[in-house]
Amino acid sequence: MLMLCLLLAGTTFLAHGQGGAITGRVVDEQGQPLLGASVQVKELRRTASTDEDGRFALPDIANGTYTVAVTYVGYLPAEKRVPVSGAEQVADFELKPDEQFLSEVVVIGYGTQQRRDLTGSVATVSSREFQSGTITTPEQLIAGKVAGVQITSSGGRPGAGSTIRVRAGASLNASNDPLIVVDGVPLAVGEVPGVSNPLSLINPNDIETFTVLKDANATAIYGSRASNGVILITTKKGTGSRTAINFSTQHALATVDRKVDVLSADQIRDYVNANGSEAQKQLLGSANTDWQNEIYRPAYTTDNNLSIAGRAGDLPYRVSAGFLNQDGVLMSDRLQRTSAAISASPMLFNNTLKVDINLKGSHTRSRFANQDGIGASIQFDPTQPVRTDNAFGGYWEWLQYDADNDRHVPNPNAPRNPVGLIELKDDQGDAYRSFGNIQLDYALPFVEGLHANLNLGYDVSRGKGGVFIPAIAAQRFSTAGEVTRYQTDIFNRVGEFYLNYTRQLAGINGHINATAGYGYYDNKSRINNYNRTSEDGTVLSEPAFPFDEPQNRLISYYGRLIYTHADRYILSGTIRTDGSSRFASENRWGVFPSVGLTWRIRDEPFLRDNRVFSDLKLRLSYGVTGQQDGIANYSYLPNYVSSANESMYQFGDTFYYMHTPLAYDRDIRWESTATYNAGIDYGFLDGRIHGSVDVYFKKTKDLLSVIPIPVGTNFSNLLLTNVGNMENSGVEWSINTTPVRGEAFTWDVGFNFTFNTNKVTNLTNVDDPNYLIEQGGITGSTGNHIQAHVVNYAPYSFRVHKQVYDQNGRPLEGVYADLNGDGTINDDDRYFYKSPLPRYLLGFTSQLEYRQFTLTTVLRANIGNYVYDNVSSNFGSRYNVLDPNGPINNAPVDFLNTGFVQKQYTSDYYIHNASFLKMDNLSLSYRIDNLLRGSGSSLTVSANVQNVFTVTKYKGVDPEISNGIDNQFYPRPRTFTLGLNLGF
Secondary structure (H helix, E strand, O other): OOOHHHHHHHHHHHHHHOEEEEEEEEEOOOOEEOOOEEEEEEEOOEEEEEEOOEEEEEEEEEEEEEEEEEEEOOOOOEEEEEOOOOOOOOEEEEEEEEEHOOOEEEEEOOOEHHHHHOOOOOOEEHHHHHOOOOOOOOOHHHHHOOOOOEEEEEOOOOOEEEEEEEEOOOOOOOOOOOOOEEEEEEEOOOOOOOOOHHHHOOOHHHHHEEEEEOHOOOOHHHHHHHOOEEEEEEEEOOOOOOEEEEEEEEEEEOOOOOOOOOHHHHHHHHHHHOOOOOOHHOOOOOOOOOOHHHHEEEEEEEEEEEEEEEEEOEEEEEEEEEEEEOOOOOHHHHEEEEEEEEEEEEOOOOOEEEEEEEEEEEEEEOOOHHHHHHHHHHHHOOOOOEEOOOOOOOOOEEEEEEOOOOOOOOOOOOOOOOHHHHHEEEEEEEEEEEEEEEEEEEOOOOOEEEEEEEEEEEEEEEEEEEEEOOOOOHHHHHOOEEEEEEEEEEEEEEEEEEEEEEEEHHHHHHEEEEEEEEEEEEEEEEOOOOOEEOOOOOOEOOOOEEEEOOEEEEEEEEEEEEEEEEEOEEEEEEEEEEOOOOHHHHOOOOEEEEEEEEEEHHOOOOOOOOOOOOEEEEEEEEEEEOOOOOOOOOOOOOOEEEOOOEEEEEEOOOEEEOOOOOEEOOOOOOOOEEEEEEOOOOOEEEEEEEEEEEEEEEEEOEEEEEOOOOOOOOOEEEEEOOEEEEEEEEEEEEEEEEEEOOOOEEEEEEEEEEEEEEEEEEOOOOOOOOOOOOEOOOOOOOOOOEEEOOOOOOOOOEEOOEEEEOOOOOOEEEEEEEOOOOOOOOHHHOOOOOOOOOOEEEEEEEEEEEEOEEEEEEEEEEEEEEEEEEHHHHHOOOOEEEEOOOOOOEOOOOHHHHHHOOOOOOEEEEEOOOEEEEEEEEEEEEEEEEOOOOOOEEEEEEEEEEEEEEEEOOOOOOOOOOOOEEOOOOOEEEEEEEEEEEEE
């Protein structure tokens, strides 16, 4: 019996002795090790923690299959089944961020706040959610990602600018652009010469998050610059204890997917032979030239970035450098950008003083292709060759005989050779920009919870360049070429100081967060003006002044108080007063208040045990914001303008430029926008479904608008003043969900919806129902406009004649409806029809992760936006094809449908529904961890397609045109990108 017991004991000992160990590594979504993650074998209740390399070890595990679970604050938990059979078993984990947790603290104006305490409408997009592919300007990272935010690029030019609208804007003549603040530095408003888009001077690879402040309660802390929303950009910083090196490279090929559908060379020959005179028939050539193919090309882009982040002792830091070389699909177009950034965030004096230092700089070198070549490629005769033997650079041109000089010269009434327009115009620009700040946050020792914050920042830039067109170029033959140059320097300084006090009020179960501050903003430019000359130096025109130095200053005082009671009821109030040098002393100061209330319903006792809702919150807010951008610096003072060459008077032997007075309004004052907002934040199933719904109403008063003034006042006949109102209302809905969350497979889906409507409610000081402000100048009809601002319609509504059609649905030329019934068709019969502003915006994102594979896509849709087809209205007529001034021209194929003889610019036939659905992005990536064993390295390989497809009824090149007038549009290319990202 004793022997049997000893045998059984030995067997049991041997069985346990045949166990093994579980080891592995825990990293974040970037492949960086997580120190202190908790690892547990659930069945055995044994735990371990990861070291600084993210590694853990659980030895002496008996044979069997176990569930290993990993948890880490701020990340979603993960677990997997691990078999143990007498050897070491490796179980590596990559944790995904818990977006709800990470978004708990949100950047707001002059501080941060827990998301659950927000009383305003605020949306955040992190780097993990950005658009991918070849992104050269920061705003494109969040296109389609935020409800109520519309981002429309101006075209496919490298670094092209974008129209950014938050809740459709709130002004007519002033700016509708949101205020953009990078790491606490408000960016300069306006253009930087020498680059197509000032934002392209910021490297998107340095950006960590976008926070969009949409309603007045969120934006009122920025007062006079916040009527159109605020976008806060936070850049990447160094945080980890180990040095992390990251290198990324992308290589892309862009191609033009869609061109204007024009008549072929054979179709032109057939039409001219059937309808033209004998002289016109003789003008036809024998070539078959596709001029759009001649000017467009496949374009290559490379984008390379290197960053080093870590901690040097107690100093977290990050340095980065990038180089972008992007060719445009329009021949000769090119953008090169070199950028660098440094950030450091030391904690000093026993962690009572936090210092944030951010410095960024970039240099772009651009070659701007002549976009006149786009319009010419549509119109130019396809029966003619590209090149021939002549005195105009060897490019085939329409010529006429100049008897006075006994030579053939370019016909001034004919279009120019598209290739010659581009190749014989050298337009180059250089832009330099640097911005940054130092921000000090000091915890004052004598009052607990009191912090003093000082922010000193700058934003300086220089844009310079010039244009050279040789004398042989047909486009400037009358002036024997052209040489111009420009240079503008911009200096902006920022100084802000505020106190922040937080305190828990235990006796009444409350908490306060109070902020009070001062801001100083100085904006100055120096614009150098140079002579315009011919190639040989002959002065063609000279400026009235050699330089100009516009400057304006803004001084602000602001305060905010947030009171939280019982962790469920939050009341916030904000007030800011701004003084601007753009206004006279009696109108200089504007006051902008706001108030907001939040009720966290989910935390009420009657819902604490509810397992359906993970979040339920009601928000109500009201606030007033202001507007001054778009107003001239000294518009309240008498000003004079040079009359240029029209009015030169002789005194003795010298001719002098004269100056005429400009109309001015000494009482000009702030625009102001009042916004009401109601919102609900919701969450279900432990946050796997969450989102928000917002309803808003905005009313802008004291609109900056242009009105006529009496003749004979010795002023110009228009005056910019405060007159009129505009209303803007809408609904926003966003939902994010994780339909599948498993060990190997995860699927995240996001959708956002926006409905917006706006209308002008007043435009004059007196009641005048017929008053309108013309907008939207069109090509081909000098002085003609196709849009207008008018009461009870959306801004920029189209103003057209109502086309009459025959029984076959074909438009009758020049036959329009007599809408006022006076028996005469004239300008009084034009009516307001549709608008370029979409009524509905939709965005959809999807991300599927299967093991190391990730597949993402982004789709966007605009519904209810209309476009005026200026290409067809200008070129689609017999008058254009058989030009009585000499040339034979091409036309869009729509010409075959109308058969118009004369151009019908104001017909509503050319107003088209431009609603669309676009797949912006489709990306597939594969991640390899532990590329070099033990080094913590990773490699991600990605393939991306941008501008994948567009579904639309519109027959033009692209339905997405911000101003609603399709003319000479630079096509957005389809771009294929391969990328590598290597991290150590």
